[in-house]
Amino acid sequence: MTTMFYFDPLYFVFALPPMLLGLWAQFRVKSTFKKYALVRTGSGINGAEAARRILERGGIATVSVEATRGMLSDHYDPRHKALRLSEDVYSQASIAAVGVAAHEAGHALQDKTRYFPLQIRSLMVPAVSIGSNVGPLLFMAGIFLAGTIGTTLAWAGIILFGSTALFALVTLPVEIDASRRAKALLVSQGIVSPAEMQGVNAVLNAAALTYVAAAAQAVMQLVYFLSIMNRRD
Known part of the structure; x- marks a missing residue:
């Protein structure tokens, strides 16, 4: 069983396609962001201003907009009601910056309206942090x-890791909905013109591809674990 687990050629059938998709997604999001980071918005509004305008439009006064370090480290923290934007997004008045900032503001709007998939994802965070690390270890021990x-140990590992795959799947509608909200408000609030939406769409679609790749990787790894159990039985 040890040889099968470490040198099973079938592993590459499950792991290689989503891994390549993930690499392609990372390349796309970085190259697309870099391209549209050089295209200034006609309105002259930067990422931080765009986020604040969208939050105000949504009647949200309790969420702070903060700068944080790291490239594309932008995220919304629902626990501390903080929208944290990377330095390139926070201060730049570019198509890429306002697109990413609006997307994160979209998560704050989801939080206010108690968007159900976002609530589910937030509840799953503790289980996922355990499942992604402990699940594979339990599975290997069981093998x-x-x-x-x-x-019993192997199935316990599969169940724990299954929470990671489920989390990745739940993340997809959350991210897609945040982008949908962002795109609608960017034009209606005069942050970008309809002509500039082509660049915004390119940036947000590239970002969405990374979540698709993450879901594919998690699901395929789970399927691989199940295939090992099937052969073991």
């Missing part, structure tokens, strides 16, 4: 051990 104990 190494024979009998009922080994089978």
